[in-house]
Amino acid sequence: MSQSSQLSPMEELLMIKVGMVALGVAAGALTISTWHRILAWLVDHDVLLPAADSPLVGVPGGEGVGLDASRLAIATAVLLFLIVCGVAAIRQRLNHRAEEIA
Structure with missing residues (x-):
């Protein structure tokens, strides 16, 4: 196997x-x-x-x-960071698949 x-x-x-x-x-x-x-x-x-x-x-x-405002700014920054990391991981996976197909 x-x-x-x-x-x-x-x-x-x-x-x-x-x-x-x-x-x-x-x-x-x-x-x-x-x-x-x-x-x-x-x-x-x-x-x-x-x-x-x-x-x-x-x-x-x-x-x-x-x-409050400062905690809200930190929470927003963390959320944006997680979104950017997720999008980057998805794009890397898609590019890797495209290279495998080509």
């Missing part, structure tokens, strides 16, 4: 489907009480602002906790 690191298109589709199901199960397991414990931990560690500090952007289900 060959030990190839290449996945067939059907295997890639299967991996995507399994990932989506796993994500759905994980999201379903995250209950409201767990969400509130996570938010409380983030407030305790000064990642989020408590409602008393009147944040600019509130967190859904957070009862007023959220981000």
